[in-house]
Amino acid sequence: MATNLNRMAYELKRHKLITDQSRQILNEAASNLQSGSSDNWELIITPEHPLEFVQTESDERLKPDIFCKIKASNTGDWPVSSLRLVLRVWSTRPDISFRQEWDSEEVKRNFDLLQDYKRVMFRCHYDSSSPEQYAPIFHLQFGGTPRKDECYWFPHFLELPRFTSPPIDLVLVCERVVASFFPSTYMKLCQLRNWISLIQESEQFFMKNFYEVCSRCINQISREHTLLGYLCSGRAP
Amino acid sequence: MSSEIAVLFIEDNEQDLSRYSRILSEKDKIIVSPIPPPKHVDELQLSPTPDLVLIDYRLTQFQRSGDSVTYRGGTLANYVAEQLPETPLIILSTRDVFNLFPNYEEEIGSADYILFKNDVYKDPTVGRNFLITLVRGFRELAKVEKASRTWQTLLQLLKVDNLEDENLQRSSPPRIEQKEKWRVHGVSRWILKVLFEYPGIFYDSLYASAALGLKEEDFLRDEVQHFFKDARYTGVFAEIKNLWWKNRLQKLAFRQIKNAGLDPILSENFRIAFEKTTGIKLEPSVCVFSGEENANTICHILKKPVKMKYTLGYLPDTRPESMDPARISFKAILEEDFDKHLLPSADAELLDSIRRKYSC
Numbered sequence: 313m314a315t316n317l318n319r320m321a322y323e324l325k326r327h328k329l330i331t332d333q334s335r336q337i338l339n340e341a342a343s344n345l346q347s348g349s350s351d352n353w354e355l356i357i358t359p360e361h362p363l364e365f366v367q368t369e370s371d372e373r374l375k376p377d378i379f380c381k382i383k384a385s386n387t388g389d390w391p392v393s394s395l396r397l398v399l400r401v402w403s404t405r406p407d408i409s410f411r412q413e414w415d416s417e418e419v420k421r422n423f424d425l426l427q428d429y430k431r432v433m434f435r436c437h438y439d440s441s442s443p444e445q446y447a448p449i450f451h452l453q454f455g456g457t458p459r460k461d462e463c464y465w466f467p468h469f470l471e472l473p474r475f476t477s478p479p480i481d482l483v484l485v486c487e488r489v490v491a492s493f494f495p496s497t498y499m500k501l502c503q504l505r506n507w508i509s510l511i512q513e514s515e516q517f518f519m520k521n522f523y524e525v526c527s528r529c530i531n532q533i534s535r536e537h538t539l540l541g542y543l544c545s546g547r548a549p
Numbered sequence: 550m551s552s553e554i555a556v557l558f559i560e561d562n563e564q565d566l567s568r569y570s571r572i573l574s575e576k577d578k579i580i581v582s583p584i585p586p587p588k589h590v591d592e593l594q595l596s597p598t599p600d601l602v603l604i605d606y607r608l609t610q611f612q613r614s615g616d617s618v619t620y621r622g623g624t625l626a627n628y629v630a631e632q633l634p635e636t637p638l639i640i641l642s643t644r645d646v647f648n649l650f651p652n653y654e655e656e657i658g659s660a661d662y663i664l665f666k667n668d669v670y671k672d673p674t675v676g677r678n679f680l681i682t683l684v685r686g687f688r689e690l691a692k693v694e695k696a697s698r699t700w701q702t703l704l705q706l707l708k709v710d711n712l713e714d715e716n717l718q719r720s721s722p723p724r725i726e727q728k729e730k731w732r733v734h735g736v737s738r739w740i741l742k743v744l745f746e747y748p749g750i751f752y753d754s755l756y757a758s759a760a761l762g763l764k765e766e767d768f769l770r771d772e773v774q775h776f777f778k779d780a781r782y783t784g785v786f787a788e789i790k791n792l793w794w795k796n797r798l799q800k801l802a803f804r805q806i807k808n809a810g811l812d813p814i815l816s817e818n819f820r821i822a823f824e825k826t827t828g829i830k831l832e833p834s835v836c837v838f839s840g841e842e843n844a845n846t847i848c849h850i851l852k853k854p855v856k857m858k859y860t861l862g863y864l865p866d867t868r869p870e871s872m873d874p875a876r877i878s879f880k881a882i883l884e885e886d887f888d889k890h891l892l893p894s895a896d897a898e899l900l901d902s903i904r905r906k907y908s909c
Contacts, residue, residue: 318712322871332857332876336846340803340815344800344807346712346803347800347801356813361814366895
């Protein structure tokens with residue numbers, strides 16, 4: 313996995329999708345992974361030093377970034393025991409960061425103080441459910457708990473909905489970011505064997521078991537639960 | 550194998566011939582045989598086979614006999630490399646001479662290393678030790694049987710672990726042919742001119758200390774060195790330069806950070822973790838531009854620590870993409886001469902705004 317993070321850093325940088333700093337962050341995250349063992353590792357990228365992409369091809373006013381905390385699973389049922397991976401999309405320009413008619417003076421003062429019009433426009437996270445939640449074991453949620461510098465308004469008490477998602481890792485989320493925000497580069501990457509094998513290795517490790525479980529559920533002749541019911545109850549066949 | 554090394558030294562300037570022969574010789578260790586350049590390259594006497602060949606770059610000065618040659622050191626180096634494919638080859642010259650020949654690098658491509666006369670003159674011991682170390686490294690490489698010169702044996706010589714293998718493969722290694730396998734010169738040049746030259750696979754103390762957010766002097770403290778002893782490079786040519794495997798250094802540091810229960814932010818938390826677990830207080834690296842603590846990279850021009858956010862990319866050389874890219878600090882941008890054309894285009898666009906924002 314550490315090797316794959318380094319490979320991802322190399323490919324993203326080579327295709328000018330991330331900054332030098334982000335490459336360093338990915339390389340360091342890989343070394344940090346290695347400091348653990350094969351069944352006791354943690355992949356951490358902090359919100360203070362996220363993996364930053366460059367301005368997107370689809371809209372140059374936007375910049376995605378990612379931070380995460382993913383912990384290895386010792387049980388063997390799923391590849392990870394805890395997952396939290398946040399994707400933010402920042403605006404970098406005043407014309408979309410600040411709406412004269414809606415936003416408060418405080419927001420404006422903040423921007424002026426920092427001489428920077430960075431603001432989070434979109435925020436979602438891939439999560440694993442906690443024991444007290446009735447939710448799909450791995451899910452996708454919007455909003456979350458923004459940091460002050462994000463200037464992102466979201467009611468914290470609104471923790472729903474939680475949409476079913478397969479377990480996912482940093483490599484696979486990077487693939488989604490590239491496919492969504494850098495479509496022409498993505499097309500080029502899809503021609504490269506190195507890129508494809510990198511993504512496939514992550515798919516195998518993170519998603520294979522999940523989709524097998526889903527397939528078994530759906531193909532069961534007499535079922536007590538729906539697929540969502542199984543994934544929420546944690547009693548998948 | 551004799552422990553004494555035989556150096557063949559070819560130089561056109563009589564004074565330099567005797568001066569550098571004298572200062573590079575060392576009793577029981579180095580014997581230097583000085584000769585002027587032969588009229589024709591193929592007349593160079595290479596028997597008995599020397600352990601190392603040292604060639605001046607500009608060989609065209611008139612000799613006392615009235616003769617002069619028309620070729621330069623690069624031509625002679627090519628010939629020697631062809632005749633003695635497993636013998637180290639060094640060009641000994643001055644920086645001024647290289648300034649007169651802008652294409653010198655292409656000409657001396659066969660040489661394994663460049664030594665500058667001024668440096669050798671200033672510190673002959675360093676020069677002598679370098680020759681001895683280089684010969685030792687070559688002997689170690691040449692010892693491997695030709696049939697066994699595979700990527701695997703090369704990794705063994707470097708004492709590599711799994712993750713490093715892949716990083717090395719992306720660092721423009723010499724081609725390893727099915728039949729001829731690796732060649733001693735190709736490998737030595739890759740190690741000395743790529744792996745040792747650019748930060749990325751290895752770090753020297755300057756880069757290592759910045760990565761860990763430490764003052765360089767504190768990184769070199771015995772206690773810290775003891776902690777990082779397993780990260781120290783000990784493979785072939787190790788005596789030439791003090792280097793640490795970047796990956797192993799980071800791994801050890803992260804383990805310490807984890808033990809201290811801190812977030813894995815290398816340049817900010819290693820120092821704190823080290824103090825927490827050992828009681829030893831270390832000084833932070835300080836940004837050459839802002840004066841802030843925990844500077845985490847190096848300004849390529851000033852050779853000082855700087856915070857990454859106060860730098861721009863810089864493309865001063867042809868280092869492989871897998872190496873750490875060079876960065877220059879805003880301080881160098883505002884105060885020093887640098888080549889604007891070497892900034893990546895996206896970074897060059899930021900120049901004006903940086904100057905506007907930070908110029909006094």
